[in-house]
Amino acid sequence: MYTEDGKLLNRMLHEAVGDGPLAGANAIARELHALCEQAGDADEHEARDRAAARIASLDEATVADVLRLVTVRFHLLNKAEQLSIAEINRRREGEATAASPRAESLDEATVHLQRAGWDAPRVRDLLATLDIEPTLTAHPTEARRRTILDKQLSVARCVTELRRKDLLPRERDEIEDRLRRIIATLLVTDDVRARRLEVPEEVRNGLYYLRSSIWQTVPRLMRDLVHAARTAWGEDAGAIVLADLPPLLRYRSWIGGDRDGNPNVTHEVTRRTIATLRETAAELWDGELENLRQQLSISIRRAPKPRELIERIEADHARVPGGWISPRASEMLEYEPFRYRLRQMRAFMCHDEAYDGAALLDDLLLLRRSLVEIGLAEVGERGPLADAIVRARVFGFHLAALDIRQHSRVHAEAVGELLGAGGVADNYADMSEDERLAVLSAEVASPRPLRPIGVQLSEQTTELLATLEVVRDAVAREPASVRSYIISMTDSVSDVLEVLLLMKETGLYRPGLAGTDSGARSLLHIVPLFETIDDLERAPRLTGAILDHPAYRRHLVALANEFDAPLMQEIMLGYSDSNKDGGFFMANTALHAAQQAIAEAVRARGVELRFFHGRGGTVGRGGGRAGRAILATPPAARTGRIRFTEQGEVISFRYAMPEIARRHLEQIVHAAMLAGAQRDAEPMSRELSKIYHDMAHRSMAAYRGLIDAPAFWAWFLDATPIASIAGLPIASRPVSRAKGGFTFDSLRAIPWVFSWIQIRALVPGWFGLGTAMGELSDDHRALIAQDFERGGFLATVLDNAMQEMARARPPIARRYALAAQGGDTIWPAIEREFASARDALLALTGRPSLLAHSKAIERAIAYRNPWTDVLNLIQIDLLGRARRGTDADRERLTPLLQSSVNGIAAGMQSTG
Numbered sequence: 001m002y003t004e005d006g007k008l009l010n011r012m013l014h015e016a017v018g019d020g021p022l023a024g025a026n027a028i029a030r031e032l033h034a035l036c037e038q039a040g041d042a043d044e045h046e047a048r049d050r051a052a053a054r055i056a057s058l059d060e061a062t063v064a065d066v067l068r069l070v071t072v073r074f075h076l077l078n079k080a081e082q083l084s085i086a087e088i089n090r091r092r093e094g095e096a097t098a099a100s101p102r103a104e105s106l107d108e109a110t111v112h113l114q115r116a117g118w119d120a121p122r123v124r125d126l127l128a129t130l131d132i133e134p135t136l137t138a139h140p141t142e143a144r145r146r147t148i149l150d151k152q153l154s155v156a157r158c159v160t161e162l163r164r165k166d167l168l169p170r171e172r173d174e175i176e177d178r179l180r181r182i183i184a185t186l187l188v189t190d191d192v193r194a195r196r197l198e199v200p201e202e203v204r205n206g207l208y209y210l211r212s213s214i215w216q217t218v219p220r221l222m223r224d225l226v227h228a229a230r231t232a233w234g235e236d237a238g239a240i241v242l243a244d245l246p247p248l249l250r251y252r253s254w255i256g257g258d259r260d261g262n263p264n265v266t267h268e269v270t271r272r273t274i275a276t277l278r279e280t281a282a283e284l285w286d287g288e289l290e291n292l293r294q295q296l297s298i299s300i301r302r303a304p305k306p307r308e309l310i311e312r313i314e315a316d317h318a319r320v321p322g323g324w325i326s327p328r329a330s331e332m333l334e335y336e337p338f339r340y341r342l343r344q345m346r347a348f349m350c351h352d353e354a355y356d357g358a359a360l361l362d363d364l365l366l367l368r369r370s371l372v373e374i375g376l377a378e379v380g381e382r383g384p385l386a387d388a389i390v391r392a393r394v395f396g397f398h399l400a401a402l403d404i405r406q407h408s409r410v411h412a413e414a415v416g417e418l419l420g421a422g423g424v425a426d427n428y429a430d431m432s433e434d435e436r437l438a439v440l441s442a443e444v445a446s447p448r449p450l451r452p453i454g455v456q457l458s459e460q461t462t463e464l465l466a467t468l469e470v471v472r473d474a475v476a477r478e479p480a481s482v483r484s485y486i487i488s489m490t491d492s493v494s495d496v497l498e499v500l501l502l503m504k505e506t507g508l509y510r511p512g513l514a515g516t517d518s519g520a521r522s523l524l525h526i527v528p529l530f531e532t533i534d535d536l537e538r539a540p541r542l543t544g545a546i547l548d549h550p551a552y553r554r555h556l557v558a559l560a561n562e563f564d565a566p567l568m569q570e571i572m573l574g575y576s577d578s579n580k581d582g583g584f585f586m587a588n589t590a591l592h593a594a595q596q597a598i599a600e601a602v603r604a605r606g607v608e609l610r611f612f613h614g615r616g617g618t619v620g621r622g623g624g625r626a627g628r629a630i631l632a633t634p635p636a637a638r639t640g641r642i643r644f645t646e647q648g649e650v651i652s653f654r655y656a657m658p659e660i661a662r663r664h665l666e667q668i669v670h671a672a673m674l675a676g677a678q679r680d681a682e683p684m685s686r687e688l689s690k691i692y693h694d695m696a697h698r699s700m701a702a703y704r705g706l707i708d709a710p711a712f713w714a715w716f717l718d719a720t721p722i723a724s725i726a727g728l729p730i731a732s733r734p735v736s737r738a739k740g741g742f743t744f745d746s747l748r749a750i751p752w753v754f755s756w757i758q759i760r761a762l763v764p765g766w767f768g769l770g771t772a773m774g775e776l777s778d779d780h781r782a783l784i785a786q787d788f789e790r791g792g793f794l795a796t797v798l799d800n801a802m803q804e805m806a807r808a809r810p811p812i813a814r815r816y817a818l819a820a821q822g823g824d825t826i827w828p829a830i831e832r833e834f835a836s837a838r839d840a841l842l843a844l845t846g847r848p849s850l851l852a853h854s855k856a857i858e859r860a861i862a863y864r865n866p867w868t869d870v871l872n873l874i875q876i877d878l879l880g881r882a883r884r885g886t887d888a889d890r891e892r893l894t895p896l897l898q899s900s901v902n903g904i905a906a907g908m909q910s911t912g
Contacts, residue, residue, distance in 0.1 A: 005080040005159050009183075012176070013073060016183040025065030028058070029870065032066070036869035043811050051870070052815075055877045063874060064896055070871055071903035072186050074864075078909060079152045081860065083159055086659035098231050104627055106224050106666055109673040110232040118677070120229055120239040127225075128246050129640035130672050131610070135252035136209070136400065137647040138202040146205060147189060149652055154182050156657065199256055199269045200276075206255045207280050209655040210399055215284060217661045218249055218394050219387035224666065243368055243386040247393035248669055251400040252483075252643065253277075258405045259467070260488045261748075267466035274402055274474045274481055281399040282349055285360070288388055289342050289349075295384050296338035296367070298376070306370035309337050312363075313344065320344055321351045338367060349397075356478045357396025364389045398481040404471060405486040405529075406464065411498040414461040418505065419443070421457065422450035433492055437549070440497040444504055444551045445511050468506035475508075475523050479563070483525055486572055486612075490528035491535060493545050493552075499526050500555055512554060520558035527612060531574030533582040533700070536590040540597035543571060547605045556607065570643070571598055572612035576749035579616075582696075583703030583768045588797045589696035592634060596683055599636035610641035618753055618765065618910050623650070624800040627667035631674060632796040635681040642672065649910060688787055691780050692794075698775060699768030706767065706829055711822035713744055718883070719820035720755035721875060722747075724897040758904050760872060761813040761830060765804030770836030773844065785844050799853075802841055806850040806861055807908065810834060812872045819880060868907035875900040 017026045032051050039045035055063070092102045101107035113123055158179040162172065222245050229237040256273025259265035300306075324347040325333075325340075333340040345363050348355040368389065371380030379385065416428035425431070425439055443450065451457070457465070474481045485503075487495055503509035503524060512520035528546065530539040546552055547569060560567050573594065579587040595611060602609040611633075616623050626644060646654065654664045684692075706712060716722070722742065756763045776784070787794045810831065817827035838850065851858035878897050882890045 005083050006077055008159065008162065009076040009080050009155070009179075010073070012179050012183050013069075013076060016180045016187065017069070022065055022069060022187065025062055026069055028054070028062065029066045029069050032870045032873070033866050036873070037866040039811075039869070041811065041865075043814070045811075048811070048869070048873070052873050052877065055873055060893070060896060063878070064899065067871070067874060067896070067899045067903050068187060070867055071899070071906050072183070073867065074903065074906035075148065075152055075186065076155060076183070077864070078906065079156050080159070082653070082657060082660060083156055085663075086657060089659065089663050101231075104667045104670050106221075106228040106670055106673075107231055109670045110225075110228040112674060113677060114232040116677070120233045120237045123229065123673075124239045126640075126673065126676050127240070127248060130246070130248045130669075130676060131641045132249050132668060132672055133252050133643040134249070134646050134668075135403065135612070135643055136206045136255060136651060137253075137258065137645050138199070138206065138255040146208075148186070149656065151182055151186050151189070153656060155179065158182065199262075199264050200272065203256045203273050203276055206253055206651075207276070207399075209651060210251060210253075211280055211284055213655045213658045213661040214251065215391070215395070216658050217665060219390045220658075220662060221249070221665050221669065222390045223387075224662075225669070241381055243365075243381045243389045245390065245393075247390075248672075249665060250394055252403055253400040254403050254405065254645070257402040257482075260405050260407045267463060267470050270402070270404070270467055271470045271474075274398075274470070277399045277402065277481070278397055278478065281395060281397050284395075284399075285349060285397070286346060288391065289346050292367075292384055292388060293339050293342040296342070296371075296379075297336060298338050298371075298374070299335045300337060301335050303376070304374045306337060306373050308373070309341060309366060309370040312366060313337060313341055316344055316348075319352065320347045324351070338370070341367065353477060355397075357392065357398060357480055360397060361389070361392040364392050396478070396480050398478050401480055401483045402474075403484045403486055404467065404482065405488060406467075407488045408490055408495040408498070410460060410464060411487065411495065411502060413458075414464050415440070415498045415501055417457055417461050418450040418501075421452060421455045424450065433494055436492075436494040437497065440494060440501055441549075441551045444497060444501050444509075447511060449505055450501075451505060464502065465506055468502055468508060471524065472507045479523070484527045484570060484612075485524050486527040486529050488529050488531070489535075490530060491538070491542070493542070493549055496526050496528060496546050496552060497549070500552065509555060509558070512558070517554055517557050517561075520554055521562060522555045522558035523562060525559065525568075525570050526552075526555070527570045527572050529572040529574055529614070530594065531577040531581075531614075533578055533586060533590050536573070536578060536594040539571070539594050540601045543569075543598050544601040544605065547602065547607055566608050567606065568608040568610060568641070569602055570610045570612055571602075572614055572643075574614045576614065576616045576753075579764055580749045580752055582700045584699070584764060584766055584801065585768050585772050585797070586696040586700035586703070588793075589692050592632075592684075592793050593689065593693070595637040596634035599634070599639070603636065608641070609637075609639050610643060611637055611639075612643035613645070615644050616647065616749065616753070618757065624796065624803075625667070626664075627671035628796050628799075630668065630671035631791075632793045633675065634793075635679060635683050638675045638679045640672070640676050649905070653909070684793065688783065691776075691784060695772040695776070699772035702771035702833065703768040706763075706826070706833075707744065709826065709829075711825055715817075715820050715822035715826045716755070717742065719816050719823060719826075719879075720759050721879065721897055721901055722751060722755045724894065724901050725751045725754050725758070754905075757908055757910055758875070758901060759813050759816040760807075760809035760868075761816075762804045762808045763830065766801040766808075766837055767830070767833055769798075769801055770833045770838075770840055773840035774836050781844065788844060798841060798845070801837070802845075802850040803854070803857065805834065805838060805841075806858065808834070809865065809869070809872070812869060812876075815873075815876050816879075819876060864907055868904065871900060871903045871907055875904065 014026070017023055032054060035047045035051035035054070039048035039051070042048075058066070089102075093105070096102040096105070096107065098107075098111070101111050110123065113126075118126075158175050161167075161175050162179075167175075222242055225245065225248075226237075226240055226242045229240040256265060256269055256276075259270075325343050329343070330340075333343065341363070345360070349360070364385065368380040368385055371377065371385070412429070419425045419428050419439065424443065428436065428439070431439070451465075471482045471485075485499055487499060490496065500509055503522070503526075504511065508523045510519070510521040512518045528543070530536050530542075547556075556567050556569065559565075573591055575587065575591065578590060581587070582590065598611075599609055613629070615626070615629070629644075630642065653660070655661045726742075753764050756765075773781075784794060788798060789795075814827060814831070817823040817830065841850065842848070847853060849858065851861070875897065878893055878900060882893050882897065885893065
């Protein structure tokens with residue numbers, strides 16, 4: 001995707017370098033690129049050997065300069081590609097027609113439904129069932145600093161300005177001068193932070209997107225939906241009105257709430273995060289209400305009096321703090337009730353803690369009714385006020401609901417301590433599951449607290465209870481501010497009852513009278529998280545047991561009554577750990593099967609379901625296109641309620657530019673609409689399920705054979721830059737769950753996948769497929785080929801794998817592998833599996849190449865490879881220098897290795 005924008009930025013980079021201090025390094029970088037381009041895709045080539053020898057001859061200062069130049073080149077190329085994507089989307093939108101809408105657009109969704117016989121009122125009812133909740137997380141996958149991202153956006157603005165056809169020569173020169181200055185500054189800006197991010201900084205990074213592109217894009221997306229309805233149904237689309245649309249999208253966040261394995265997330269951090277979210281929302285609403293005040297200049301001397309509005313103003317007059325609305329302003333607004341009410345609303349927002357998101361929405365709907373009352377329905381239903389109503393439904397005063405997550409072990413230890421302190425039991429840790437359930441059931445139903453006044457609890461338990469108290473105070477002020485408590489590694493009914501007991505202890509749950517539902521109150525969803533392959537296989541049965549337990553059922557009823565909602569259970573599925581545990585195909589198959597079976601178990605108990613997909617940024621952690629993933633879910637799982645994580649570099653790619661954010665969200669809503677309309681589709685046949693089950697087990701056996709090999713772990717630590725990744729100060733969360741050294745079990749999935757991407761093997765995104773498909777009978781191969789052509793689950797999984805394999809670079813990965821101890825046994829296994837997977841996939845799909853169906857991506861990878869090869873060869877050389885050197889040498893080389901990690905991350909456009 002080497003566009004005109006890319007050529008412009010390449011020219012600007014060379015001009016910014018000029019004949020300055022980096023000119024020599026620039027010449028070396030271009031020389032290395034030419035050699036790698038000459039080597040191409042050959043497994044062995046003397047030009048690549050010459051490039052490696054040239055790198056080996058360079059001193060460390062020159063290596064640093066070359067790394068800097070190539071990394072900046074990729075930063076510029078990435079932004080050029082984003083601009084190209086936005087331009088292509090805009091062009092395709094312009095070329096689309098009512099008869100032939102743009103693919104994966106809201107127009108396509110509505111036209112599809114219209115052709116299937118749906119009318120606008122039926123689609124309106126479908127929309128009312130959708131609840132899509134992207135969830136921003138702070139996992140350590142964004143290697144770029146905020147200042148780098150900001151400069152990339154400045155580059156994008158310059159390039160966009162230079163596209164204008166009416167620029168005067170002087171104006172063009174000025175913009176190009178500014179662009180050169182930005183690039184020159186990029187070249188001397190540290191790409192690695194001086195220190196690790198702290199949680200409040202991660203919170204601010206998440207807020208950056210919430211308060212900019214997301215805040216801007218959501219109302220625009222809703223307007224797109226109304227326009228699509230009009231295109232499909234014409235005058236009959238009156239049932240779909242912007243100001244009446246349900247909040248199809250609502251945002252969640254883990255940043256500042258996820259404390260599983262992150263000791264830096266304390267109750268004070270969570271308290272401050274919730275306050276920061278509200279403060280940011282209030283700031284945005286202050287600007288929104290001021291804009292409405294400017295817009296709604298209706299005078300009752302020229303329009304009828306809005307009776308309800310005037311009554312509300314008079315009734316609330318005494319609530320306005322003194323001095324907020326001056327006598328002079330009151331006189332000026334005497335005949336402008338809409339403006340006066342907006343002044344009152346701003347006063348309540350700033351000075352009345354009881355004025356929450358629901359009150360704000362109620363006021364905005366009052367303004368809308370009043371406009372309709374005086375004959376200005378168009379102003380109330382389509383303009384800025386309608387946008388504000390959309391925002392109030394989506395963002396409220398909390399902006400994004402914060403999730404709390406903690407490991408089940410922490411809850412068990414806290415409950416054991418409380419039971420001991422309360423004189424109930426001293427041996428909770430030694431109890432069987434049945435014994436635990438008996439104790440927990442009795443204590444959850446009891447109104448008395450367990451914690452005696454003045455008792456000293458452990459630091460861990462005190463912190464856990466303090467966190468729940470923070471949540472209690474937050475939901476008392478704004479019920480939407482915290483909605484879910486997620487339990488990592490849920491493997492028993494007692495795991496959820498422990499959290500319910502802790503909620504009771506801190507005022508988030510109140511049991512009913514005498515063990516009944518009468519008087520019960522619950523304020524928080526309890527969400528089990530199933531992560532490993534064994535967890536996923538047990539999940540349907542365990543979910544049923546949880547929902548059948550009387551104490552938990554009373555919590556669900558109380559929660560539904562509190563929020564006037566149906567009985568609903570949220571289940572989180574962990575894509576990262578399941579993939580790391582069982583390999584690519586087993587994880588995908590187990591997740592698909594678990595969704596169908598869990599959904600059936602929940603539905604059989606009269607409870608509604610929302611799945612929360614813990615998808616990583618990369619295919620190796622469950623990533624890929626979210627829209628396609630939604631359409632690939634099993635029918636029983638298509639409940640309309642869906643959550644999924646957005647993390648790391650995925651957030652910055654999808655939300656840095658409003659145009660890209662709009663397209664991303666459009667694809668998600670498009671998929672959710674079509675999936676929602678196909679809830680009654682037939683599930684996968686038993687025969688196909690059995691084939692995929694067997695393939696998954698063969699795949700997992702091959703994967704575990706690789707990672708459980710005696711030589712593997714020492715080789716992995718030596719061959720990959722995992723130590724440099726661990727040292728990168730890119731997030732507050734440690735890369736390992738355990739203190740001390742790395743083990744496979746303690747290493748988090750993110751650095752696991754990050755390391756494989758760095759060495760260009762991308763094993764977590766495809767390994768095992770060759771073995772799985774190699775033993776298929778001809779009949780089974782024909783069946784899955786037919787299933788692939790139908791789209792859905794298999795097509796999504798295999799397309800993702802083929803893209804990962806196309807991004808892999810065996811000639812480079814081989815150099816990493818063989819340079820490390822044990823590589824002569826590990827690499828042949830990887831190489832054989834890659835070849836067999838590639839051959840099997842091409843034979844099954846009938847494609848001439850892995851990305852024959854996506855030429856644009858194929859060309860982009862081919863263009864990037866020689867430059868990425870340069871960075872890989874540098875990293876291989878640096879790893880070799882570190883192996884051969886002393887401790888002092890390794891310490892000196894660490895910044896260079898970290899720079900190489902950042903550079904390859906930029907070239908690959910992904911980390912973990």
